[in-house]
Amino acid sequence: MVNLTIDNRKIEAEAGRTILEVARENGIVIPTLCTHESLEPTGSCRLCVVEAKQGKRTRIVTSCLYPVAEGLTVDTKSERVMNVRRLVLQLLLARCPESAQLKEMAAEMGVGAEPRFTPDKDNVKCILCRMCVRTCEKVVGVSAIGFSYRGTEKKVCTPFQEESATCIGCGACAYICPTGHIEMETTKTGDSRTIWGRTFKMATCTVCGRYFAPEDQLKYISRTADVPLENLAVCISCR
Amino acid sequence: MEEKVIEIVQRYSGDKSYLVPILQDVQREFNYLPKDALFSVSAHLSVPISRVYEVVTFYKAFSLKPKGRNQLSLCMGTACHVRGAELIARNVEDFLGIKEGDTTADLEYSFETVGCLGACALGPVLVVNGEYHGHMNIAKSTKILKKLGKKVATDDEQD
Numbered sequence A: 001m002v003n004l005t006i007d008n009r010k011i012e013a014e015a016g017r018t019i020l021e022v023a024r025e026n027g028i029v030i031p032t033l034c035t036h037e038s039l040e041p042t043g044s045c046r047l048c049v050v051e052a053k054q055g056k057r058t059r060i061v062t063s064c065l066y067p068v069a070e071g072l073t074v075d076t077k078s079e080r081v082m083n084v085r086r087l088v089l090q091l092l093l094a095r096c097p098e099s100a101q102l103k104e105m106a107a108e109m110g111v112g113a114e115p116r117f118t119p120d121k122d123n124v125k126c127i128l129c130r131m132c133v134r135t136c137e138k139v140v141g142v143s144a145i146g147f148s149y150r151g152t153e154k155k156v157c158t159p160f161q162e163e164s165a166t167c168i169g170c171g172a173c174a175y176i177c178p179t180g181h182i183e184m185e186t187t188k189t190g191d192s193r194t195i196w197g198r199t200f201k202m203a204t205c206t207v208c209g210r211y212f213a214p215e216d217q218l219k220y221i222s223r224t225a226d227v228p229l230e231n232l233a234v235c236i237s238c239r
Numbered sequence B: 001m002e003e004k005v006i007e008i009v010q011r012y013s014g015d016k017s018y019l020v021p022i023l024q025d026v027q028r029e030f031n032y033l034p035k036d037a038l039f040s041v042s043a044h045l046s047v048p049i050s051r052v053y054e055v056v057t058f059y060k061a062f063s064l065k066p067k068g069r070n071q072l073s074l075c076m077g078t079a080c081h082v083r084g085a086e087l088i089a090r091n092v093e094d095f096l097g098i099k100e101g102d103t104t105a106d107l108e109y110s111f112e113t114v115g116c117l118g119a120c121a122l123g124p125v126l127v128v129n130g131e132y133h134g135h136m137n138i139a140k141s142t143k144i145l146k147k148l149g150k151k152v153a154t155d156d157e158q159d
Ligand code: SF4
Pocket: A125, A126, A127, A128, A129, A130, A131, A132, A133, A156, A173, A176, A177, A178, A179, A180, A181, A182
């Protein structure tokens, strides 16, 4: 266990945990875009910056990656932190001016568009955090999408930008995306959904009769978890 | 195609950490990276096709489009650039009737521009089928192109 201070509060925490984890457990809010409990932090959005003082040295660090240590003094809301955070958000906003999530965050933090940063006009809402790609690989285990091309051309897509045969239509990528870039459309009746250019037929629950999951996803779970497909025919609410 | 890919993958004992050299060998074999070949690489190395595609689109050395029999690379690094590489590029483009990064329809020529080749003292540098030609200028590049057997673009349109 180590002793540290976050926003003037003395806190005892397990060594090796990150500032962000410890702060959250103690009810201290730090805005983030690229963290999720089911994924390892990678520090791509830089929104979670805080000021960390160890000895005489004070630095701006990403709290989602920085481990707590004995005697560490953290300030999550100092003027310096807020300046950096606002700048980061302005840059992200210039890249994705259409992202509702980013706009909402900016409104909450009182951040307006910075005239120096010309907004992108391509309607891309992706901040290239790679959470979707990692979710598809590590959580779902399918690896249907990836980052392709590079530099200003870099983007998430399926291989060859075509319908992916490995995609199961689970929608985990769309769910995890912090900025609403990935589009998933479901028909009015709910009998099919379209994601990454491919349309998936939905299966109905044998009890309530509602559409609840793509057939391909059920088949995938049945195959990988080795459970008969019949056992997956009932939706969560009816189980 | 599948067999050739299997043979290449086996050269590296099917070790996925050799993905890049494997792709280089595949490209050498087919002159570019055909889609089917990439799917077999993915299958035989157990690397998802999405990862293979990430690597292929990341490196400029890989091409998803067939490359020409003759490959021309013009250095656009700083040293070559200030010595007029831009003008040479326009000349080559006009001569071949294609843009940088493209291949002629008859698959005879590919032309691309690259970053510093590390031969700045020789700049501007034009690499023709792996051979370095230094102190390049417009006239010299035309001569090289003519020597490669290409008729002037206007003649070509007639057939
Ligand atoms: S699509 Fe969303 S989750 Fe994926 S990299 Fe872009 S912002 Fe991140």
